[in-house]
Amino acid sequence: MSDLFQSLAASASGMTAQSQRLRHVSENIANADTPGYHRKTISFAETMDGGVTPGPVDLDRSELVQVYDPSHPLADATGHYDGSNVDLVVEVADAREAQRSYEANLRMFDQARQMSQSLFDLLRS
Secondary structure, three states, rough: HHHHHHHHHHHHHHHHHHHHHHHHHHHHHHHOOOOOOOOEEEEEEEOOOEEEEEEEEEOOOOOOOOOEEEOOOOOOOOOOOOOOOOOHHHHHHHHHHHHHHHHHHHHHHHHHHHHHHHHHHHHHH
């Protein structure tokens, strides 16, 4: 019985972690055109009970794109300003990966729930 509840807890923690990852990906996409914005990333760590926990949010310190627009208020004397380091292709790929991981955890959660329900039905009869 304990293994079923551990699998429920592990899949629930996976869904929570992936939902946080999706939130950061959506923030990155929303700020792709914000000058000086650094892409946010999140890492995960395994817990003692087999689940995952999100780690701290890190900022991607790669070079910011130099945008040429002399009419922009942030432009320097050469007409350039710092754009963001968000790559929309990478963000869409991360969003798809997080979505698929979330769905896999959801299926695992549903399977464990169905197994525990079947066990309770057997014990009742």
